[in-house]
Amino acid sequence: VSQINGCPTCLSIHVPGARKAGVEQRMLDLLPSWRQDSSGFFSAQQRAALYLAEALTEPQPGSGRTTAEDAVEAALTEFTAEQVAALEWAVVLINAYNRISIGSGHPPLPTRG
Incomplete structure (x- = not known):
């Protein structure tokens, strides 16, 4: 979500956090091209989670592109309804944080050594 929104502060927090949690650098590198995987x-x-995040971040009603309804339906094939609800709330919250951070002009956090 932060990548789609281009939030430098959030990316400077979450990308190192993902690495620390064990997400492979290759996955982070390929994330923008997940649809072509x-x-x-x-x-x-x-x-399914990326599809849902994209649909809730860049809603395109009437465009023939990702719709929230299609994304939820796809997510329900991989997750329980409770898990989908948790994913939806995570996407909504990160979108809110991104908008506040971008609107406030927060810079990326400094790299920690």
């Missing part, structure tokens, strides 16, 4: 690098659950 023909190798199966991203799991079905990861693709």
